[in-house]
Amino acid sequence: MQTSVAIIGAGPAGLLLGHILGRAGVPFVILERSSREHVLGRIRAGVLEQGSVDIVTSLGLDAGLRERGLEHGGIHLQYEGQRRHVDFRDLVGRTVTIYGQQALVTDMLAEHERLGSTILFDADDVAPHGTDGPDPIVSYTLDGTRHELHADFVVGTDGYHGICRQSFPTGTLESYERSYPFAWLGILADVPPSTDDLIYALHPDGFAMHSMRSRTVSRLYLQVGPDESIDDWSDERIWDGLQTRLGLSGWTLEEGRITEKSITPMRSFVTSSLASGRLFLAGDAGHIVPPTGAKGLNSAIADVALLGRALLEQRAGDDAPLASYSDRALARQWQVQQFSQWMTELLHVHHEDPDASARAFRYRSQVGQLEYVTGSRNAMAGLAEQYAGLPF
Ligand code: FAS
Ligand code: PHB
Numbered sequence: 392m393q394t395s396v397a398i399i400g401a402g403p404a405g406l407l408l409g410h411i412l413g414r415a416g417v418p419f420v421i422l423e424r425s426s427r428e429h430v431l432g433r434i435r436a437g438v439l440e441q442g443s444v445d446i447v448t449s450l451g452l453d454a455g456l457r458e459r460g461l462e463h464g465g466i467h468l469q470y471e472g473q474r475r476h477v478d479f480r481d482l483v484g485r486t487v488t489i490y491g492q493q494a495l496v497t498d499m500l501a502e503h504e505r506l507g508s509t510i511l512f513d514a515d516d517v518a519p520h521g522t523d524g525p526d527p528i529v530s531y532t533l534d535g536t537r538h539e540l541h542a543d544f545v546v547g548t549d550g551y552h553g554i555c556r557q558s559f560p561t562g563t564l565e566s567y568e569r570s571y572p573f574a575w576l577g578i579l580a581d582v583p584p585s586t587d588d589l590i591y592a593l594h595p596d597g598f599a600m601h602s603m604r605s606r607t608v609s610r611l612y613l614q615v616g617p618d619e620s621i622d623d624w625s626d627e628r629i630w631d632g633l634q635t636r637l638g639l640s641g642w643t644l645e646e647g648r649i650t651e652k653s654i655t656p657m658r659s660f661v662t663s664s665l666a667s668g669r670l671f672l673a674g675d676a677g678h679i680v681p682p683t684g685a686k687g688l689n690s691a692i693a694d695v696a697l698l699g700r701a702l703l704e705q706r707a708g709d710d711a712p713l714a715s716y717s718d719r720a721l722a723r724q725w726q727v728q729q730f731s732q733w734m735t736e737l738l739h740v741h742h743e744d745p746d747a748s749a750r751a752f753r754y755r756s757q758v759g760q761l762e763y764v765t766g767s768r769n770a771m772a773g774l775a776e777q778y779a780g781l782p783f
Contacts, residue, residue, distance in 0.1 A: 394420045394509075396702060397529045397542035399517055400549035401430050401510055403492060404674030404691040406499040408546060409508055410450045411699030417706060420540055421503075421510040422517050422531055424549075430512070431500065434579060434651055436492040437602050437610055438463075438589075438685035440780025441485050443692040447495070455498045459605060460490040466778065468765055469592035470758055474639055475765035476588065482772040485779035489589075491604045492688050519545045519558050523668035543669065544702060548695070550675040556662055558670065565663040571681060571735060572743040573597070574656045576613045576624055582647025584609045591683075591738055592637050593757055598683075598739045599636035601644070609647065611637075612682075614739050621654050657681040657735065659728055665694070666717040673698050678724050683738060684731035689780060694720045696783045723781060730777040737761065 396412055398405045401423035412419045423430060439447070439460070447453050464480040479485055503510055515532040522545050529540045547555020556564065584603035592599045597614035604610050613632045615624070626649045637644050660679040665672040674691030697720050701712035737760055744750040764770040 392420065392538065393541045394418045395543045395706075396420075397422065397519070397527070397540050397545045399519065399529065399545065399547050399555055400553060400674075400676070401425075401500070401512070402433075402548060402550060402674065402691070403496055403499070403688055404676075404695050405546075405548035406496060406503060407446070407450075407692060408548060408673065408695045408699050409503060409510075410452060410499060411695065412702065413503075413506060413508060414450055415703050415706075417703065419509070420542075421508070422514040422529065422540070423510060423512050424514055424517060425512065427500075427512045431493070431497055433496070434491070434493050434577075434653075436682070436685065436688035437489055437604060438689070439488045439490050439495075440689045440692075441487065442696075442780045442783050443689050444488050446692060446696050446783075452498055452502055455494055456488065456490050459494065460488040461603065461605070462486050462488050463588050465588050465775070467586065467588055467590040468761055469590055469637070469639065470594075470761045472639065474590065474642075475761075477765070477771045477775055477778075479775040479779050482768070482775040483779055485775070487685070487779055489603060491610075494604075495688075517549075518554055519547070519670055522558070522670035523560065525669075527669045545670045546698065547670065547672045547676040548674050548691075551660065551679050553676050555670060556672055556676055559664070559667045563664070563667060566660065567663070568658060568660040568679075569732075570617070571657040571659075571739070572617055572741060573614045573739055574617050574619065574654050575682060576615045576619070576621070576629065576652065576654050578611050578629060578649050579604065579651040580609045580611065580647040580649050581607065582609050582645050583607050585643060585645045590637060591734075593738045593740070593761060594636035595740065595754065596632065596636055597742070599633055601633075601637055609645075615654060616742070617656060619654060621652055624652065624654075626652075655682070659732055661721065661724060661728060663721075664717050665720055666713075671698055671713075671716065673720075677720070678728070680728060680731035681735040682731075683734040684727070684778065686727045686731050690724060690727050693723060693783050723783070726777075726781055737764075
């Protein structure tokens, strides 16, 4: 087989890149190791920056977003019995939209199938070769038969555990990373949200968040230990934790049937380059953020917006945007990394700190920072500007 761009991974980054290329008539093939059902079943992010909404809309993929997306004009920061609103509209004139990653992936895949895009699910042992030369090849096994796909370019949208970053020539990449001494336990519950905007809460027991997926489905998170098992968290224990950490006098957190629960470790990771010859990385394949700043999915979309445009400009004869893609995408990503780290350290409790005095000092400092941020229009504007999304 021959194509122009071989896309490895059918997550949000790969599916969106396919639409950007397809819209411009550029041939592509998407190779996905999981089944179609597995790709559609992943429950992950929920917040879309204005820039992400604009891209999805520009590609005509926004029907579901317009019908079921929930536009939010800010977030609540809660600590020490207070809940303070950060008003994005007032501060920076922008909003965010709550629309689950699962719904966006479903919409993008449905449109690919309507258009007849070539997406190969259940593709085993996908591997890029010869990407430092003029004729890259992606080999893969489908239904027990080995195949080779010749392409002009290969894009790794295969996530943190994918094959493409590992396919860079040995010694050409550096990894910058840190892991956090906590994880997020996330639930989906069949209960209308008890809040208008998202609530991010710092509590001595740990972080908690109230998000949502629709007017009838709530999405909530609890900080748990980094090695905890979901089997140790009964529905009752989860709701107790949420009631304790989100509770506020005069306000009720409504409970409901938990339909999904999982624990996600937290890490920050950035690779030193997103390009090697004719191989490019986009999304989680190149970087990971703790979900506190709602930047994982939005970073993937931002990378693809840059890379998609650069690939189109290369076909039009201008190689410069593709040559600078990695530097430009990583420059934006480091700004996103620092914001995600800042939000995480602002709102999570370091229970692992053996020194009780140091733990107490850190907690009081966090409260002091929240007091400053929610009391300063300038500080809130900085948070709003970054949360609502830096320009692509
Ligand atoms: P993805 O990981 O989504 O997609 C990669 C795709 O490549 C997958 O379909 C995979 O099967 C495929 N693949 C991997 N290796 C392959 C190979 N060798 N060959 C072929 N295909 C291969 N972000 C937020 O903003 N908020 C959140 O609350 C949030 N929660 C998350 C919870 C979990 C459990 C995880 C893992 C991530 C979460 N994220 C969250 C981040 C997440 O949303 C990512 O940023 C987003 O999925 C990135 O999209 P992609 O880059 O497309 O990578
Ligand atoms: C979500 O709704 O899944 C969500 C919202 C905000 C975050 C992370 C996750 O920071």
